[in-house]
Amino acid sequence: MSKIKVVPCSGIGKVFGLMARESALRVTDVLASDICETACLAHIVSGDDEARAKVEGLNCISVDGCPALCAAKSIKASGGIVKAEFRVVDIMKEHRGKNAGDGTALSEEGWIITDDLADRIAAKAIEIAKEVE
Numbered sequence: 855m856s857k858i859k860v861v862p863c864s865g866i867g868k869v870f871g872l873m874a875r876e877s878a879l880r881v882t883d884v885l886a887s888d889i890c891e892t893a894c895l896a897h898i899v900s901g902d903d904e905a906r907a908k909v910e911g912l913n914c915i916s917v918d919g920c921p922a923l924c925a926a927k928s929i930k931a932s933g934g935i936v937k938a939e940f941r942v943v944d945i946m947k948e949h950r951g952k953n954a955g956d957g958t959a960l961s962e963e964g965w966i967i968t969d970d971l972a973d974r975i976a977a978k979a980i981e982i983a984k985e986v987e
């Protein structure tokens with residue numbers, strides 16, 4: 855089975871984008887590296903054949919910062935199968951009033967929330983992997 859692609863949005867300069875990227879990397883590098891890998895959203899959006907082949911027909915999890923859903927939409931446009939969509943804005947609703955940091959650095963609270971998000975993504979990835987076994 856191909857590894858599940860965990861694709862964060864770019865969100866450069868936005869704390870929600872940074873949280874999306876850091877949570878995705880924690881999943882692909884630490885929590886579920888045996889079943890997940892990441893792919894560069896900018897490369898996917900470029901639409902070249904090599905980039906398209908990274909997601910086309912493959913199970914993906916998108917991790918977006920906000921409701922614009924750039925990662926989810928781009929994966930779908932490239933033929934990827936979005937098995938789950940995560941949005942940082944949703945998890946932040948559970949942490950109203952908390953300061954997660956800024957677009958360049960997460961605060962201590964921001965890292966706690968990001969790690970929580972990563973745990974949820976990894977749990978979903980394990981569920982998806984079991985489904986397709």
Ligand code: SF4
Nearest residue numbers: 863865919920922924
């Ligand atoms: S989903 Fe939102 S934060 Fe992420 S790249 Fe798109 S506009 Fe930026």
